[in-house]
Amino acid sequence: MAICLTVRRSNYLFSTQWGDPMAWRDVVFQYDGTFEGFLCCVFESYVHKEFPIAFCGDEDCCSLYEVRFITTETEKWKRVYNSITSRSKAAGDIVRRCFFTCLPDKEQHLYAFIRKLYDEGPSFIRNPADEVYHPIAKALRHMNGELEKLRGFVRFSDYSGVLGAEIEPKNRVLPLLRYHFCARYASESFFIYDRTHKELLVYAKGHSRIMQVDSLQLALPGDEELHFRMLWRRFFNAISIEERHNPRCQNTFLPKRYRGTMTEFLPQEECGHSSIPPSIDAALPNCGAQGGIPAPVIHQESAPSAAG
Numbered sequence: 001m002a003i004c005l006t007v008r009r010s011n012y013l014f015s016t017q018w019g020d021p022m023a024w025r026d027v028v029f030q031y032d033g034t035f036e037g038f039l040c041c042v043f044e045s046y047v048h049k050e051f052p053i054a055f056c057g058d059e060d061c062c063s064l065y066e067v068r069f070i071t072t073e074t075e076k077w078k079r080v081y082n083s084i085t086s087r088s089k090a091a092g093d094i095v096r097r098c099f100f101t102c103l104p105d106k107e108q109h110l111y112a113f114i115r116k117l118y119d120e121g122p123s124f125i126r127n128p129a130d131e132v133y134h135p136i137a138k139a140l141r142h143m144n145g146e147l148e149k150l151r152g153f154v155r156f157s158d159y160s161g162v163l164g165a166e167i168e169p170k171n172r173v174l175p176l177l178r179y180h181f182c183a184r185y186a187s188e189s190f191f192i193y194d195r196t197h198k199e200l201l202v203y204a205k206g207h208s209r210i211m212q213v214d215s216l217q218l219a220l221p222g223d224e225e226l227h228f229r230m231l232w233r234r235f236f237n238a239i240s241i242e243e244r245h246n247p248r249c250q251n252t253f254l255p256k257r258y259r260g261t262m263t264e265f266l267p268q269e270e271c272g273h274s275s276i277p278p279s280i281d282a283a284l285p286n287c288g289a290q291g292g293i294p295a296p297v298i299h300q301e302s303a304p305s306a307a308g
Helices: 011-015 035-048 074-087 089-098 106-120 122-126 133-153 174-184 223-238 247-253 256-261 278-283
Strands: 002-004 025-030 050-056 061-063 066-069 157-159 162-167 190-194 199-204 207-212
Touching: 025 035, 025 061, 035 050, 035 074, 035 106, 050 061, 050 106, 061 066, 074 089, 074 106, 089 106, 089 122, 089 133, 106 122, 106 133, 133 174, 133 256, 157 223, 162 256, 174 190, 174 199, 174 207
Parallel strands: 002 061, 025 050, 025 066, 162 190
Antiparallel strands: 157 162, 190 199, 199 207
């Protein structure tokens, strides 16, 4: 149950000329939690001259203010989105991407952003210090960094011929990672489960879908999967250089919050205790030289003396 008791408005909304103050009513918008539903809230706000004190999802909403449930209608949200992109395509992309961030009260920040865009145009977007745009720009930088890391840190496992992976992001990144992984594994069938937001991305035969899943219980990995996990850990340990071990630098490029779903950092029991099959082990080259061939010996020779 969501309880809305406080009024939070940006300084911009306080200073904006709203015309007759009695013409705008303070209400709480309850919607389905989708980006399209939020744009319908913006539409209803302007049509009925209602200022959104807060936004609530599908859960029960208890507030001292009037609560209005907004239904998602294609015609309305497309009209709002087209009005944004007609003023600035960059602004349309900012609004869409920011909706997937973990910015607190993101709907209110986006509402202030859209309001300022309508009133003043897109010129304020060029100023990252702008009071309305700054928190949005900061949230987008955080999400972009997370996206960049997850493109390389997602670890798939084989589940009866289907590749599967789990992630624990702070932002709702699956809609933005969708194209990258569908294009990269176009000939595979795979799924990625977002533990944080309870979302599941499924791809098979050129078609993908994101759905809400309350929980996902994966089957225990088979012997072959455990063997390959051991091989990956062996590779990870073999290429490390003990003399260059730098935990602080590693934490910078690979924060610890990503390691809970990465094969090379999983507990030993989740990677299997069985030995590597002889057929696979024989095919592996010895560490240090290609194909098990000893590295050539380099003899130190005296350098020629400089010309006098």
